[in-house]
Amino acid sequence: MFYKPKENPFTIDPFKSLVFPRPIGWISSVDKKGNANLAPYSYFNAIADAPPQVMFASAAAEQPLQFKDSLINILETKEFVVNFATSITRKEMNLSSLNAPKNQDEFMIADLRKRKSKLVKPPSVAASPVNLECKLLKTLKLKSNSKRYTTMIIGEVIGIYINDNFIKKGRVDSVAMRYVARMGYSEYTTVSSKFKMKRPD
Ligand SMILES: Cc1cc2nc3c(=O)[nH]c(=O)nc-3n(C[C@H](O)[C@H](O)[C@H](O)COP(=O)(O)O)c2cc1C
Numbered sequence: 001m002f003y004k005p006k007e008n009p010f011t012i013d014p015f016k017s018l019v020f021p022r023p024i025g026w027i028s029s030v031d032k033k034g035n036a037n038l039a040p041y042s043y044f045n046a047i048a049d050a051p052p053q054v055m056f057a058s059a060a061a062e063q064p065l066q067f068k069d070s071l072i073n074i075l076e077t078k079e080f081v082v083n084f085a086t087s088i089t090r091k092e093m094n095l096s097s098l099n100a101p102k103n104q105d106e107f108m109i110a111d112l113r114k115r116k117s118k119l120v121k122p123p124s125v126a127a128s129p130v131n132l133e134c135k136l137l138k139t140l141k142l143k144s145n146s147k148r149y150t151t152m153i154i155g156e157v158i159g160i161y162i163n164d165n166f167i168k169k170g171r172v173d174s175v176a177m178r179y180v181a182r183m184g185y186s187e188y189t190t191v192s193s194k195f196k197m198k199r200p201d
Helices: 069-077 090-095
Strands: 025-030 036-041 044-049 052-062 079-083 130-141 148-162 180-182 188-190
Touching: 025 044, 025 052, 025 069, 036 052, 036 069, 052 069, 052 130, 069 079, 069 130, 069 148, 079 148
Parallel strands: none
Antiparallel strands: 025 036, 025 079, 044 052, 052 148, 079 130, 130 148, 180 188
16 A cells, blocks of 8 residues: 555554664653653664764644653753663653653652763663763754644763673673664564674675
């Protein structure tokens, strides 16, 4: 079949089930007063490595304009941390997506331990095998054809924590981390296998 997104023939729009698996950026941030916030974003990815940069996209209601807390905090303090949910913390990650009042700390709601970040104020998720400490580079308002409008947030990774248990002979054992990733609907997957392929010279 073929369809134009504007004329989607499905009851549930399958778009998110077609671009998968999407990594989940589990974003921690703080407001000006230092109150912590944590939320998962699967419109997330690494987009450059020299210097390393990441992006995530946050959908807001437009009338009245209501940005999500992560975006409000990041605009205020210009910092965030990307954490990664694993098969062990998948339920906590899901719980942290609750639309909690702005001053409520999702670390508390999901009973997650914080680790002090090295270079930025937002705390890191202690149970995350990797934490990327980021400085805001820019935001970009994406095209919108509905009442929700989406902002892309681009950050430069200025500090990287890797749990030493996942470093073997100078390489990262990515599969052992068991990251969870998002598919469509309520579906997720876990990275549990790999294969190797060398680039042609
Ligand atoms: C796995 C997962 C992925 C999500 N990805 C996004 C996303 O990419 N963009 C978005 O705006 N909301 C996304 N959400 C919803 C937000 O996590 C949710 O709106 C949350 O309450 C936002 O929190 P905040 O207001 O503290 O930033 C996702 C939720 C889950 C469970």
